Amino acid sequence: MAWYPGAIKLELQPESDSQPAIRPTQFIFHSIAAPWDERRIYEYWRDSTNLESHFGLDFDGSLGQFIGTQTRADANYRANLRADGTGAISLESASNLEHTDPWTPAQIEELINVGVWAHQTHGIPLRICRSWDDPGFGYHALYPEWAVSGTACPGAARIKQFKEIVFPGIVARANGQQEEPDMDATQAKQLAELHKALVPYKGWDYRGKGTLDAWALLNNLTAQVSAQTAAIKALAGQLGDDVDTATVVAAVEKAIADAVVKVSVDVTGPTNS
Numbered sequence: 001m002a003w004y005p006g007a008i009k010l011e012l013q014p015e016s017d018s019q020p021a022i023r024p025t026q027f028i029f030h031s032i033a034a035p036w037d038e039r040r041i042y043e044y045w046r047d048s049t050n051l052e053s054h055f056g057l058d059f060d061g062s063l064g065q066f067i068g069t070q071t072r073a074d075a076n077y078r079a080n081l082r083a084d085g086t087g088a089i090s091l092e093s094a095s096n097l098e099h100t101d102p103w104t105p106a107q108i109e110e111l112i113n114v115g116v117w118a119h120q121t122h123g124i125p126l127r128i129c130r131s132w133d134d135p136g137f138g139y140h141a142l143y144p145e146w147a148v149s150g151t152a153c154p155g156a157a158r159i160k161q162f163k164e165i166v167f168p169g170i171v172a173r174a175n176g177q178q179e180e181p182d183m184d185a186t187q188a189k190q191l192a193e194l195h196k197a198l199v200p201y202k203g204w205d206y207r208g209k210g211t212l213d214a215w216a217l218l219n220n221l222t223a224q225v226s227a228q229t230a231a232i233k234a235l236a237g238q239l240g241d242d243v244d245t246a247t248v249v250a251a252v253e254k255a256i257a258d259a260v261v262k263v264s265v266d267v268t269g270p271t272n273s
Contacts, residue, residue: 001016001067001068001069001070001071002068002069002070002121002122003065003068003069004055004063004065004069004114004117004118004121005117006063006110006113006114006117007038007055007063007064007065007114008038008039008062008063008064008065009064009065010038010039010042010056010064010065010066011066011067012042012045012046012052012066012067015052015066015067015071015073016066016067016068016071019067019071019072019073019074020071020072020081021070021071021072021085022070022071022072022080022081022085022086022087023070023085023086023087023122024069024070024086024087024088024089024118024122024124025086025087025088025122025124025135025136026076026079026086026087026088026089026124026129026134026135026136026137026138027088027089027091027115027118027124027136027137027138028075028076028079028088028089028090028091028137028138028139028140028142028146029091029093029111029137029138029139029140029154029158029162029166030053030075030090030091030092030093030139030140030153030154031092031093031094031095031099031140031153031154031155031158032056032092032093032094032095032099033095033096033097033098033099033153034094034095034097035059035094035095035096035097036056036058036094037056037058037059037060037062037094038056038057038058038062038063038064039064041053041056041064041066041092041094042056042064042066045066050074051074051075052066052067052073052074052075053066053073053075053090053091053092054066054067054068054069054073054075054089054090054091055089055090055091055092055114056091056092056093056094057091057092057093057094057107057110057111058094058107059094059104059106059107060104060106061104061106061107061109061110062110063110063114069089069118069121069122072087073089073090075090075092075140076088076090076140076146077145077146077147077148078132078145078146079132079133079143079145079146082133086133086135088146089118089122089124091111091114093107093111093154093158094107095154095155095158098155099152099153099154099155099158100155100156100157101155101157101158102157102158102160102161103158103161103166108161108165108166108169111166111169111170112166112169112170112173113173115137115166115167115169115170115174116170116173116174119170119174120174124136124137126170126171126174126175128142128163128167129142129143131143132144132145132146133145137167137170139153139154139158139159139162140153140154141153141154141159
């Protein structure tokens with residue numbers, strides 16, 4: 001059995017030991033149409049149905065694995081186990097009740113990570129499946145042979161993300177093409193400090209997983225402060241000749257910076273997960 005090191009191991013029994021072996025040649029992405037974390041998905045498979053997936057993904061990117069990827073899981077209908085012993089890996093992801101919402105940035109990051117791992121571990125080719133039994137990557141609604149009565153899963157928004165972001169991201173990262181951000185020395189120092197400060201917190205869809213996440217957040221905050229500063233300067237310029245515009249701007253900029261830090265700590269709080 002193969003277990004992805006980036007997942008929390010929540011092994012289903014007796015399925016994990018009693019179900020037949022497969023040789024994984026496909027990876028199929030699903031939405032579970034419920035706002036559940038990986039532990040609640042595990043409990044559902046354990047207590048409420050005789051079906052299961054290999055993985056369960058929360059909105060915040062935390063991933064659970066329930067069965068080794070070389071053992072059959074039952075979320076993919078005819079793709080679970082074919083006559084030649086091949087089968088599909090399945091991943092259910094948290095969604096709204098109609099699975100109409102897009103994957104969160106944290107979910108997309110983890111989908112890419114586990115997709116790269118599946119390619120490297122099982123040799124799943126870097127292509128979208130060309131038929132229901134063709135090796136590669138896909139989503140549940142791609143072929144009717146993957147769903148008992150047909151399905152819209154994972155929903156139109158996520159199918160678009162699969163085609164435009166997730167699958168291209170898997171290919172790029174597997175080929176070592178992840179682009180590092182351009183930054184000067186001062187920005188690199190700010191980024192390192194920001195990343196270190198945010199690791200204990202969950203805020204702005206940030207999980208402290210990597211510098212690219214911190215870089216995006218830093219750029220977002222910088223843009224906000226720049227816009228606010230421009231507005232303050234324009235306002236201060238209308239207050240009269242006796243006003244020291246530079247002093248006003250500096251004081252407000254400091255207040256904004258202090259408020260950003262306070263909000264990040266007070267609102268998000270430290271996480272225990």
